[in-house]
Each structure stands twice: as C-alpha cells, then as structure tokens.
Amino acid sequence: MITAYPEKNAFGAKLNSLVSPSRPVQTAEKLFGRDKELERIDRAFFAEGRHIFIYGSRGVGKSSLAAAAANQQQSADANYIDVSCSRDATLASIVANIAQTALGQNLLQNKSSTTSFGASLSVVTASHTVNSAAPVIASAIRTLPDAVEVLRQAAETHSKNPVVVLDEFNLLADAAERTAFSDLLKILGDKKVGLRFIFTGVAESLNELLGANESAYRQLETIELPKLAYQARMDIVQDVADGLGVSVDRDFIIRIASISDGFPYYVHLLTEKLMWRVFDDQEIIDEANDDHFEEAVKDAIETIAAQLKRPYELALRQRSGDIEPVIWATADGDVLARFVDEMYQSYQRIMEQLDEAPLDRKTFMSRLQTLRKETSGGILVRDIKPGLYTYREKMLRGYVRLQAEANHIRLPGDVSYTPERQVIRAPSRASTGFHGPSTPKGFRFRGEKKPSSRS
Ligand SMILES: Nc1ncnc2c1ncn2[C@@H]1O[C@H](COP(=O)(O)OP(=O)(O)O)[C@@H](O)[C@H]1O
Ligand SMILES: [Mg+2]
Incomplete structure (x- = not known):
C-alpha cells in the first residue's frame, strides 16, 4: 500500500508521470546523468551552422537526450519540430515533413504567415490541405537548393529559434540519401538558414551512417552516447x-542499477513494476521488500517485447539443455566485449551458485559458438579485437541479466563493485537469498552526504 496514493487511478497516473519505460524523456529535469552532453549541445549551438548528431546503441537514451536538448534550445514561441525517419524516406520527404510540421504548428497558433513556400508550394498554405501537404511539397523538391529554400521558409514561419529533431537517421536505408543530408547541412550554413538539427542514430560509429566523407562532419557536433x-x-x-x-532499500537500488546494464529502459521498467508491487501489498506500507522485488523482476520479464527476448528464447531451444548459465555468463560484468576466459570464469562461479558441475572449457567454448549461430538467436558476435566477443544487440544483455536475477543468480562480476568485497567468493545459492553488494564506492543515496573531496 502507498499512503499518498491509496487509489489505483491516482497512483497509476502519478507513477506514469515519474517513469517512462516506453517513451523518451522530454525534459532536462527527468534526464539523469546527461548533464555533460546537454552542456556540449548548448555550447555547440553557439556556433552558427552547427548541428548535433547523437549516436549509440539502441535504448541507451539517444531520443531522450535529443528531446530534452531540443526543448531547451527551441525558442518559447513554438514546440520543436519532431520528425522520424523510415526505411523508404528520402531527403525530399523528410524536408517536406519538416515543412508540414512547421506550417501546421504555425496555423494552429493562428499566426498570420507572410511567407509562402514559393509558387509551387503556395497550395499548402490553405489550412485544409496542411495535413496532406508533405507529398505535395516533396514532389516539388527536385534539387538541394529547393530543399534549402523550403527549409528557409519553414524556419521563418515556425519560430524565432527553430530546432528539428530527426530521430532514427539509421532507418534511412539509402546511403545516397544519407550523404545528401551532409551536403544539405553545408548549404544551410552557407545560406545562413537558422534551423538547427539534432540527429539521432543507432550506430557504433558515425562512419556506418555518414561514410568516410570528411566534409560531412564539419557541420556536426558528434556525440557518442555511452551507457x-x-x-x-x-x-x-x-x-x-x-x-x-516509498522507501526503497539501497540494496534494491543497486540491484536495479546493476541489472539494467546501463540501459535506462530497464531501470524504468523494474522501478515501475516494483512500485506496483508495493501498491498491491495490503500489509506492507510505503516500503519495497524482497518479495516485491522478486515479483517485479518477473513482471518486467513478462512485459519485455517478444522481439527483444527472441534471441534468448531461440538459444534456449538448443538440445544441450545446459546453455542457460552459459548465456548468463556472457552478460556478466560491466564491460560489453569480453574474452572467453573471462566468460568462463563467470560461468564457473555461476555454476558454484547453482551447486552444479560446470562444463569443461572446451564444451563451454562450443556453447559460445552455438550462441553465435543465427539459428540459436545470434546473441554473440566477434568483436574487432581477436578473442573478444560482444553482444550483437547490446540491449539484450540487460534482458539476460534480468533472467539471471529471476533465477536467483547474482552475476559474480557485479560483486566487484564493492571494493571491500572484491575477494569474497560468490555466495552459494543454498546459503543465501540475495546478497546485494553494499554501496559502490563514491555513490550516494538519499540522506547521505556527498563524500568530501579528500576521501
Ligand atoms: N538520461 C536518462 N534519464 C532517465 N531516463 C532515461 C534517460 N535516457 C533514457 N531514458 C529512458 O530510457 C528509455 C530509452 O530511452 P530512449 O531515449 O528511447 O533510447 P534510444 O533513443 O537510444 O533508443 C526511455 O524509456 C527513456 O524514458
Ligand atoms: Mg530512440
């Protein structure tokens, strides 16, 4: 039970205002741990003609950073322009979407527009055609200068300081269309069009998205978003x-932080489920306990999209029947790319917790090879460095860690967060329920003083 919100609707609404596992954060206030990036974007926008490109793994928080930054940078006279890419998008279709959005907002706000989108585009200024304006505009954009002209007028119509978020740029499948964007940015700068772009894209390197074309990067402040x-x-x-x-024990907070593997999605999801469990409890008041936590982990696993879990489930279909602890071992520790020996050590310690005999190293190795096969989910891929393996879909690692937790396995790599506990053997499953590490050094909880700079 939760004293402040005893009634379900009020509780649900409040909870929903605090967690957002399935939509990006919109404000800097709810964006945690990205102050440095927000500041970089702020500084970059002082330079005329500079745009932002945020890239990194799926689910790491790119759209959230983009939205929070856009809300900070967009002038107060309008909402920032939010457009997404799709597989069949082209530069022309995206520019047209931007224009339609800018124009739509303008008409909604009943501003009188003194600009028109040029002779061929004036048709869209009639409000009844705004919703279907994009294809008309797109067909009128034949060259880059056309696109620049449309953007200029969109910018002037929209607001004093217009910001565009162009989300999921990686979906734009055609490499030539992607390259055209860097040329567009250059002309926008030359022509002093006051429109700022914030791009996001799933990629490990910008080369994947923009190619090796040096000049593409001159207009861009590129931000690789870490976990x-x-x-x-x-x-x-x-x-x-x-x-x-609600009071949540520091052990639970550490465990949520650690299971999440640095993907805020899992933090939101687990916290949301945990709060519902506290709400459901008729006896325990305003406090999360072990049972709530255990149920919340299961609830979270249930909620996660089938698409994301699929590789894990495919891997479990292997005939050998001994692969699950091997998968958990691959997701141990904080570092994404791991050597076979490191994973084997994790595995041995997991088997100690299970009180079961481990596979020998050679068999373990062959299970790892299985995990690379497409038919078994293709969970692992070789890293660039020889002998290193990494996750194909980085976000899956968090799911694997959640599965380990649901099976009462404390991934041994996590124990080393606690300096004083580094030498301790992973506790056996029989002797413990959960034993969370104590506060990792340097981390603070509510009510704790910031450590002085000398300590
Ligand atoms: N810095 C952050 N602080 C709090 N929550 C975040 C943060 N970044 C992302 N989130 C949350 O994590 C989830 C995934 O973020 P999102 O921005 O959609 O990732 P991406 O665009 O990289 O796939 C969202 O539910 C969002 O609310
Ligand atoms: Mg996104």
Whole structure:
C-alpha cells in the first residue's frame, strides 16, 4: 500500500508521470546523468551552422537526450519540430515533413504567415490541405537548393529559434540519401538558414551512417552516447521512490542499477513494476521488500517485447539443455566485449551458485559458438579485437541479466563493485537469498552526504 496514493487511478497516473519505460524523456529535469552532453549541445549551438548528431546503441537514451536538448534550445514561441525517419524516406520527404510540421504548428497558433513556400508550394498554405501537404511539397523538391529554400521558409514561419529533431537517421536505408543530408547541412550554413538539427542514430560509429566523407562532419557536433552511469541509474529509482513517498532499500537500488546494464529502459521498467508491487501489498506500507522485488523482476520479464527476448528464447531451444548459465555468463560484468576466459570464469562461479558441475572449457567454448549461430538467436558476435566477443544487440544483455536475477543468480562480476568485497567468493545459492553488494564506492543515496573531496 502507498499512503499518498491509496487509489489505483491516482497512483497509476502519478507513477506514469515519474517513469517512462516506453517513451523518451522530454525534459532536462527527468534526464539523469546527461548533464555533460546537454552542456556540449548548448555550447555547440553557439556556433552558427552547427548541428548535433547523437549516436549509440539502441535504448541507451539517444531520443531522450535529443528531446530534452531540443526543448531547451527551441525558442518559447513554438514546440520543436519532431520528425522520424523510415526505411523508404528520402531527403525530399523528410524536408517536406519538416515543412508540414512547421506550417501546421504555425496555423494552429493562428499566426498570420507572410511567407509562402514559393509558387509551387503556395497550395499548402490553405489550412485544409496542411495535413496532406508533405507529398505535395516533396514532389516539388527536385534539387538541394529547393530543399534549402523550403527549409528557409519553414524556419521563418515556425519560430524565432527553430530546432528539428530527426530521430532514427539509421532507418534511412539509402546511403545516397544519407550523404545528401551532409551536403544539405553545408548549404544551410552557407545560406545562413537558422534551423538547427539534432540527429539521432543507432550506430557504433558515425562512419556506418555518414561514410568516410570528411566534409560531412564539419557541420556536426558528434556525440557518442555511452551507457548511463551508475549514479544516474540509481538516481532514477530514487526519484520515482521519492515522488511516491516509498522507501526503497539501497540494496534494491543497486540491484536495479546493476541489472539494467546501463540501459535506462530497464531501470524504468523494474522501478515501475516494483512500485506496483508495493501498491498491491495490503500489509506492507510505503516500503519495497524482497518479495516485491522478486515479483517485479518477473513482471518486467513478462512485459519485455517478444522481439527483444527472441534471441534468448531461440538459444534456449538448443538440445544441450545446459546453455542457460552459459548465456548468463556472457552478460556478466560491466564491460560489453569480453574474452572467453573471462566468460568462463563467470560461468564457473555461476555454476558454484547453482551447486552444479560446470562444463569443461572446451564444451563451454562450443556453447559460445552455438550462441553465435543465427539459428540459436545470434546473441554473440566477434568483436574487432581477436578473442573478444560482444553482444550483437547490446540491449539484450540487460534482458539476460534480468533472467539471471529471476533465477536467483547474482552475476559474480557485479560483486566487484564493492571494493571491500572484491575477494569474497560468490555466495552459494543454498546459503543465501540475495546478497546485494553494499554501496559502490563514491555513490550516494538519499540522506547521505556527498563524500568530501579528500576521501
Ligand atoms: N538520461 C536518462 N534519464 C532517465 N531516463 C532515461 C534517460 N535516457 C533514457 N531514458 C529512458 O530510457 C528509455 C530509452 O530511452 P530512449 O531515449 O528511447 O533510447 P534510444 O533513443 O537510444 O533508443 C526511455 O524509456 C527513456 O524514458
Ligand atoms: Mg530512440
């Protein structure tokens, strides 16, 4: 039970305002651990003609950073322009979408527009055609200068300081269309069109998206978004707990932070499920306990999209029947790319917790090879460096860690967060329920003082 929100509707609404596992964060206030990136974007926008490109793994928080930054940078006279890419998009169709959005907002706000989109585009200024304006505009854009002209007028119509978020640029399948964007940015700069772009894209390197074309990068401030830092993960949980007046033990907060593998999606999801479990409890008041946590982990697993879990389930279909602890071992520790020996050590310690005999190294190795096969989910791929393996879909790692937790396995790599516990053997499953590590060094919880700079 939750004292402040005893009634389900009020509780649900409040919770929903605090967690957002399935939509990007919109404001800097709810964006944890990205101050450095927000500041970089702020500074970059002082330079005329500069745009932002945020790239990184799926689910790491690119759209959230883009939205929060856009809300900060967009002038108060309008909402920023939000457009997404799709597989069949072209530069012309995207520019047309931007124009339609800009124009639509303008008409909604009943501003009188003194500009028209040129002779061939004036048709769209009639409000009844705005919703279907994009194809008309797109067909009128035949050259880059056409696109620039449309954007100029869109910018002037839209607001004092217009910002465009162009999300999921990687979906734009045609490489030539992607390259055309860098040429477009250059002309926008030359022609002093006051429109700022924030791009996001799933990629490990920008080369994947923009090719090796040097000049493409001159107009761009590129931000590679790393996993969310430990402190920020914990702050998200604490923020939700505070918002509802629920106390969550530091052990749970650490465990959520650690399971999430730095993907804020899992932090939101687990926290959301945990809060519902506290809400459901008739006896325990305003406090999360072990049972709530255990149920929340299961609830989270149930909720996760089939698409994301599929590789895990495919891998489990292997005949050998001994592969699950091998998969958990691959997801141990904080570092994505791991050597076979490291994974084998994790595996041995997991088997100790299970009180079962481990596979020998050679068999373990052959199971790892199985995990690389497409028919078994293709979970692992070789890293660039020889002997290193990494996850094909980085976000799956968090799911694997959640599965380990649901099976009462404490991934041994996580124990080493605690300096004083580094030498401790992973506890056996029989002797423990969960034993969370104590606060990782340097991390703070509510009510704890910031450590002085000398300590
Ligand atoms: N810095 C952050 N602080 C709090 N929550 C975040 C943060 N970044 C992302 N999230 C949450 O994580 C989830 C995934 O973020 P999103 O921005 O959609 O990732 P991406 O665009 O990289 O796939 C969303 O539910 C969002 O609410
Ligand atoms: Mg996104």
